[in-house]
Amino acid sequence: MTPTLLGRIQTRWVLLWTIGLAWVLVVGPFLPLAGPSVGAVWLAGFRTLLIVSIVGTAWEFVYHGLQQLRWDKDWPTLFGLLVGLNEGAVAYVLLRNGLPLAIPGLTVAPFVWQFGTVWLVVWAVSNGPIRVLFPRWRFAGGRFW
Amino acid sequence: MPRTLDPTDVPTVLGESDIARQGRRVLRRRFVTVGAGLGSLAMIHLWRLAGVADHALCAIGPLASPSDTYELLATNSQIPRHERLRSDSGSTIDAIWGWPGYALREAVEDSHPGSAIQALTEPVLHEFFTPKAGQVYRSVDREAARLGWSRVHQPGWVQMIRRAEGGGYWILAESLDDGPIAIAAEHVHVAIGYPGVQLLADLQQFRTDHPESGFRVANAYEAHGYIHDELLTRPSTVLVRGSGIVASRVLQRLLDDVEHNGAQTTVIHLFRTYVSDAQGDSPFFRRPAGNGFAYQPFNYPKSSWGGQLRARLETLDGEARAELIDGMGGTNTAPRRSWRRQLKRHEGRGTYRQMHGVVEKVVPTSDGVRTTIASADGTVATVDAAYVIDATGLQADPTTHPLYADLLARSGARRNPKGRLAVEPSFEVTGTRSGTGRLYASGAMTLGGHYAGVDSFLGLQYAALRIADDLAETGALPRIGPARSARGWLGWARNRRYDSNGVLA
CATH class of the missing domain: 3.50.50.60 (FAD/NAD(P)-binding domain)
Structure with a gap:
């Protein structure tokens, strides 16, 4: 992909709150180790999305900075997948420790299922299928508007 | 090549009576693309997406398949069908969406995940995936058949494009089957590639x-x-x-x-x-080099097709624009x-x-x-x-082709800072508007405009999309929004053909 900074941020928010939200609502309750109740799963999922959106926006500035060192000013597909590791780790720490959005009693395994699958789905959609609906998106550096 | 017309024999603005006097057979088509190569394929693909029917469409050019000229040049330059082009997986000339890309398609065709894995890990673990020439030509043939190419293709050489009285354009041409013709068009797209070999x-x-x-x-x-x-x-x-x-x-x-x-x-x-040594003083704009060669995966940095560098180039004019294009491109x-x-x-x-x-x-x-x-x-x-x-x-001077030379000399077209045909960001040829009619150009001859990768599959598609959007703004076509795009993609994926009314069968 060849995102611009604004394109990165827009794509993150749009995809997390459409595809990501749908995934949390529909598939979330059926994931292994999902949680005690559907409501709890949804709440945890919602908070995870919020953290990944907000903190991720800050991450985008870091990625954009690194992208400047690349001649092609591109962001390889593999990078888009792997930065899920650092983002996941930070999100987990934040969700576990005391923020207003914290999820009481969060443990690693359910978080990995929830966050990991959302990340994979959003990454996969952003690497092709999104263009079926938005053919201009890739030319606009990931911007929708 | 066609019989050349003496430009001074033809009025700068043509009326019906001028055409009648010349004894040409007249066709009337609202949207005409000149060249009938890959640029025209990209344009017809978009016009079909926007719902244009046969009676309003025409692609005029001498060769039967849109990839004929490309294949000739590629084969001559030692890229036969089994060798790989310099183009990325998502630059699918047969589909504006670029998904599935050529890598995934090759993986499916070969029942081997290698090419798909390469595309997922490029350019970090592997070099960029690039499609085999033959795969691209096959995709072009399939898409041409789906678009009803043979019904809208007029075999012929275009001699001249002139403004028409009351708006729109007259395209004067020699039909390969039927002698001199004149096409009355409201909107014209020109994508005839390089004037020749230099x-x-x-x-x-x-x-x-x-x-x-x-x-x-x-x-x-x-x-x-x-x-x-x-x-x-x-x-x-x-x-x-x-x-x-x-x-x-x-x-x-x-x-x-x-x-x-x-x-x-x-x-x-x-x-x-x-x-x-690497070219460029800034750590943020330095191209790798070695053994005499300047190295980059594609002919411009990847983001000039759709990222930061595309956005930056669109803001520049004149010499600054030419300078950035040269800095990103060149040999x-x-x-x-x-x-x-x-x-x-x-x-x-x-x-x-x-x-x-x-x-x-x-x-x-x-x-x-x-x-x-x-x-x-x-x-x-x-x-x-x-x-x-x-x-x-290849020959890059537009004045060496009679069609471009005439547009420059008599129809108000101008040269851009790179000496080629000046176009607006919408790819409308600067200075050539005619009433409600618009004249567009895409491809190699527009290098020097607001988009660097014009001479590429993705560049031709980008131009076609901008043209379709520009026409939608004037009300000539419906805009290709998410629903229309998704319907079009489904039709493409299932290989549904367009009927003569421009409807997916």
Whole structure:
């Protein structure tokens, strides 16, 4: 992909709150180790999305900075997948420790299922299928508007 | 080629009576694309997406398949169907969406995940995936059939495009089946590619002065298979000039023949500009280089098709724009490992030798060509070679093509900072509007505008999309929004054909 900074941020928010939200609502309750109740799963999922959106926006500035060192000013597909590791780790720490959005009693395994699958789905959609609906998106550096 | 018209015989603005006087058969089509090559395919693809029916559509050009000219040039420059192009997986000329890309399609066709994995891990763990030429041509044929190409294609050569009285344009052409025709069009798109093959000036002079030895020099885009054939029969020296992607391909062909087919060829490779270090002073804008070549995966940095560099270029004008285009483009080649290793191998064996300098003189010898070179180190050297292959490029001056020359001279078109045809960001040809009608251009002749990668599959598609959007803004077409796009993609994915009303069957 060849995102611009604004394109990165827009794509993150749009995809997390459409595809990501749908995934949390529909598939979330059926994931292994999902949680005690559907409501709890949804709440945890919602908070995870919020953290990944907000903190991720800050991450985008870091990625954009690194992208400047690349001649092609591109962001390889593999990078888009792997930065899920650092983002996941930070999100987990934040969700576990005391923020207003914290999820009481969060443990690693359910978080990995929830966050990991959302990340994979959003990454996969952003690497092709999104263009079926938005053919201009890739030319606009990931911007929708 | 068509009979050329004398521009002064034709009024600058044409009326029905002028056309009647010329005795031309008249066609009336609202949307016409001139060239009928890959640029026209991209345009018809978008017009079909927007729902345009047969009676409003026309693609005029001499060849039957939209990929014919491309394939001819690629084959001549030593990219046969089984070799790979310099284009990325998502630049699918048969589909604006670019998904699934050529890599995924190849993986499915071959029942092997290799190419898909390569595309997922490029360029970090692997080099960029690039599609085989044959795969692209097959995709073009499938899409042309789906679009109803044979129904909207008018075989013919366009001679001239002039404004029509009351708006729109008259396209004067020679039909291949039916003599002179005139097409009344409201909106015209021109994508006729390069005016022709351009031999280096000194080699052109050599051909003119020594016609009997003319076959000893060839442009890589000309049919020059006879050279490779003859090299298999006797030990020879070949001089290759140029250091772009075409030179790389020609070098590969020559050295492959040495390695696999028994040729005893010595390749002398002449660089006019030898790039030994990365280009650019800024750590944020520095192009890798090595062994004389400037390296980048594609002919421009990837983001110039749709990222930061595209956005930046769109804000620039005049000299600043030309400067950025030159900084991102110019002569460069792909850093393919196989090529670099091959050159190194042959450098060691003495079958590949680099020179750096400027050609002073080219004269015939009894069995070849003698080239005198003012070397960069101040000495003068001569190279006797059986053949000289010029891998420096195609003709880029629009005035050498009568159609462009006429638009520039008589229809208000202008040249851009790179000397080519000036277009707006919408790809409308600057200065040529005619009433409600608009004239657009895309492809190589628009380099120097607000988009660098015009001469590429993705560039042709981007241009087509901008043109479709511009026409939608005027109300001439519906805008291709998410629903229309998704319906179109489903039709494409299921290979549903458009009927004569422009509806997916």
